[in-house]
Amino acid sequence: MVKREWIYAWALLLPAFVFLITFTHLPAVQTLINSLYTTPKGRRAAMFTGLGNYQQMLSDPVFLKAMVNSGIYALVTILASILLALAMALLVHRSFRGVGLMRMSFFTPTVLPLIAVANIWLFFYAPGFGLIDQIRVFFGLASANYAGQPDTALYAVAAVTIWKEAGFFMIFFLAALQTVPETLREAAAIEGCSRWTFFRRVTLPLIMPTTLFVSVNAVINAFRLVDHVFVMTKGGPDNASMLLLYYIFETGFRYWDTAYAGALTMVLIAILAAVGIGQFFLADKRVHYR
């Protein structure tokens, strides 16, 4: 009897397993194996090099640049999008005329495809006639090419990510804020608690689970969302906006150095795993789950 139940269970799980293993686990293992070999060329089969590909990274200036860029990009987009999302959520967590319209307009960037968003921002950044340049020129400043200058390209790309993500995270914060009981605010008001103190001592700790969830998402997105780099900068100028995932794409599918791309992918997975696990363990102590 027990055995039949097991067969039944496995039969139910089988379709999911087939797809997961074929399209997720096998490629992942294959990538790991590939990263330990050289890239097969026409006349030379793949050779085992052990950690050779990983050693190569240490002397690859583009990889190092991409790592630094990814770090900055992650830091900027995570912090800014979470803070902005929280600020927007606090703004629309009230009732006033047009609050529905405001919530919708904050959320709109989320539903647009990132490629379309990138095109909108290309217009904002366009030197000469773009929105930002028009404002700059109006105030008598020199024309600037934010997406095309090495010192601003990374931040120009980061701004797009923030703009796109903040509205999405706002929804989570808004939902969390609405679970904080109104009587807590009233009890605090009677004690003479200022709005800022209440926010810091009560609201913020109570929405910590949401903040953790949002920040894990933000970290993942910081390494995952690179669609707009294709449209806006292609990693340039001079690798100024080169991000790790975009570099993996270039190495693997532009230069067809699949073994090296595999090794880079392993690095990306290691980073994401470390950050994700670390976040849960570190934050767990500070998060109050009801």
Add this chain to the structure above:
Amino acid sequence: MQTSDPFIQIDNVRRAFENSIALDGVSVSFERGAFSVLLGPSGCGKSTLLRLIAGLDQPTAGVIWVEGKDVTALPPSGRDLSMVFQSYALFPHLSVAQNILFGLTVRRTAKADMSRRLAVVAQMMGLSAFLDRKPAQLSGGQQQRVALARAVISERPICLMDEPLSNLDAKLRAEMRVELRALQQKLRLTVIYVTHDQVEAMTMADKIIVMNAGRVDQVGTPEQIYTRPASTFTAGFIGTPPMALFDPVDLAGGPVPQVRQPHVIGLRPEDIHLSHSGPTARLTGVEYLGADRLISAQAGQTAFIMRTPASAPLPAPKFRFGWLAASASVFDATTGKRLPQYDFPTPSLAQKDTTHETA
């Protein structure tokens, strides 16, 4: 109580919401050191009135005075009062100690002062062993004590309570009633207590304010409210079971007062007794309560309940009943207001006892 200086004075306060009027011209006063209870059915405006006193809501019209000072426009923190909420409003992420000290912390009280007051209050409330726990790790009764401790530690003279016992089970509620009253007396707190539970009101109050449909129906001591209800509403609201309201025709043959205007006569269940003469009633039901029996009966058009000692014999299917003339309340049939000119001078407790004995 009525004559001492009004500590808190509500002056013709009105609170209208978008499509309803919660309070319609309420004027009432609360004395210093008294336990005042706002009593009424849900939706009568009692909680709204409490929130106006707390400053959590603003009146549409009218003035609220505290110690002769107009506080109508002041924020809650400027009114020098504490409040206990029905939901307790404890901060779930803070420990018991942090919850109790929350107000003192935000007001930047000195550390030494805080720990001294915490020790005293925790001792008084029996919370000393739980100071490190989170609210979720406490029972309902303990959470209730934390909420009380938070109010007490502020050492503010006025304490507002919004149905604080309604989330407790019956046994705990009975214990807390006694404790609350003792605490109020010990600390000489001016308590304004909102409830729909008349037992809470009767057992704890110095003064009861009965509210109905956004207005004050009657103000008085529990005894005044019980023995001399000011209207048919209060008569029908206070008492379990409440006062029976008779059409005078149905009482013909008994000691009915001579009233020339259209009226109804109210009799408490314990004031009605079996009799050899008087109006007749038809027995419709019996409820056994241990010490007493509640006899449901019908006299003419009026259904009523009388209370007899459980040791007394059951009435016949058709029986005659009587009452002492002094125990009857007379109300105007159209306005429902009490007609005090028909009151006997003193409805004393001794008379009530003989009522029971003759039954």
